[in-house]
Amino acid sequence: MSISHLKISGIRNLQAVEFPPASRINIISGQNGSGKTSVLEAIHFLSSTRSFRTSELRHVLTQGQEAALVFSRVLAPGSTQPLPLGVERRLNGDVRVRFDGRSLDAAELASLLPVQVLYSGTFELLDGSPSIRRQFVDWGGFHADTQFIQLWRGFRRALKQRNSLLKYGKIDRFQMQVWDREFVAYGTQLTAHRRAYIDALVPQFERILKVLLGDVSIELKFYPGWDSKRSLEEVLLDQFEREAAQGFTLTGPQRADLRFRWDGVNAAERLSRGQKKLVVSALRLAQGQLYRLQSQRPCIYLIDDLPSELDEPHVRLFCQFLEQSHDQCFITCVDPDTLTEFWSPDTDLALFHLDAGHLTCRQR
Ligand SMILES: Nc1ncnc2c1ncn2[C@@H]1O[C@H](COP(=O)(O)OP(=O)(O)O)[C@@H](O)[C@H]1O
Ligand SMILES: [Mg+2]
Missing domain, CATH: 1.20.1050.90 (RecF/RecN/SMC, N-terminal domain)
Structure with a gap:
């Protein structure tokens, strides 16, 4: 599955974030604390009802909010018909996962939208x-x-x-x-x-x-x-x-x-x-x-701060690999200029910018 539409509410500092991701490469830039990792966290939440940063929902919820809700439309490989998938968790413990008009349990959700996350904590592997x-x-x-x-x-x-x-x-x-x-x-x-x-x-x-x-x-x-x-x-x-x-x-x-x-x-x-x-x-x-x-199904890659710790040649190799993988990627970075020059013009690419929890689309 890939995500063709995403709407995030009640997560960290994100303010009514809603956008149509590209089918392949999505680059999300923004200064420290603008909410980049939180967007990846929201996609992870959609795929598993959980954050990768904390096991406690109250830390993920926007301060003062009772519920986190991530709503999406997802596309099966080869299909042009997006299907609705929504995940909601409330502070009182309620969890709701709805896909195409029915409820899913945790194992069904895990099979539906598998993601791989790379972030600073991944070193622990x-x-x-x-x-x-x-x-x-x-x-x-x-x-x-x-x-x-x-x-x-x-x-x-x-x-x-x-x-x-x-x-x-x-x-x-x-x-x-x-x-x-x-x-x-x-x-x-x-x-x-x-x-x-x-x-x-x-x-x-x-x-x-x-x-x-x-x-x-x-x-x-x-x-x-x-x-x-x-x-x-x-x-x-x-x-x-x-x-x-x-x-x-x-x-x-x-x-x-x-x-x-x-x-x-x-x-x-x-x-x-x-x-x-x-x-x-x-x-x-x-x-x-x-x-x-x-x-025979794709995985979604969430890659937080791809350029950090890496020199330019390795950033290039990493991006080239992702481009050839055919999978949907969400990549964050502080300075978008570090990542924009590596992609072929045919690759479906979208650039987004975050400023204090507000997301805007940028021209390529
Ligand atoms: N529960 C919360 N409610 C509101 N804001 C939060 C919450 N948790 C963290 N934040 C704020 O959200 C911002 C975004 O954090 P983060 O996604 O880690 O930023 P980035 O990855 O862009 O550096 C930070 O400024 C942080 O202070
Ligand atoms: Mg971050």
Whole structure:
């Protein structure tokens, strides 16, 4: 899907922002604090009912407002008939997602309008906690295979039950065996899906990294969460005494992670900030490209402050890559002149400017 019309109300400092995005490249410029990241936040909200900056709605809501509402018209690939999609969340907890006259649940919305976000917090994919990398892998798993969500939920349930048995001491052996079986069955399948996803992602990642950052080669490896030379069943048997003493499940798929190495060294320790930005960008772009390959549907890219940390040649390479991707992009920057010269005249491009929450269209 791509967005052909967007109307934002009740988000941060944005003042009745309404505009028709271009089908390909949208550049949104403005000074610090003008609301650029908030526009991307609003599109993310439309795609998932959530912000990427905070988990608390009250921070996203314009001060004094009770509700955030993003209304859009979206186009399926190849279609010329836009369909209405609206997402509203209220301070009292109500969430409403309406698409073409019916309500959608969270999973349906996630499949309808997948987005990839690149913003300052995305660096955490390299040097943040493993849970951020698991979310990244599981986003891919979720979109690659409809079975994935069942496996993920089944595994979470088994893990939660095991942990509560371990935590409250007096372990009922029979109950434990039941949850161990579920843990192993779901955990093994979940891991196979995660591994298959990363196997498919690696060639995309390497290809894009070569374009964006030719002289750096990063080895990306999946770690399943336990010593994979052994079965999950053996691992549970082996660690049971220690788990009983500590009161929670030790190793397993809940500890899965990704490892990035450059010349055999942890990449996060070696890369400069600009290089990190390009590596993380290559990962997110690879995820979007793989999504397109697997589902035949496009992803929307939200790229906050594209030029920051990058020199001109790398900004150019980044823009060239986006132009060739055929996907819809929303790109923000402080000075529009840093980004306007890289696009071919045939590319459907729109320029917008934000001034204290007011958005205006600019001539190309
Ligand atoms: N809940 C809120 N209500 C009203 N204004 C807000 C809220 N949260 C942030 N702001 C203001 O919104 C402005 C836009 O922030 P942001 O989108 O991060 O700007 P930019 O990305 O252009 O630098 C900032 O000036 C900030 O002070
Ligand atoms: Mg910003």
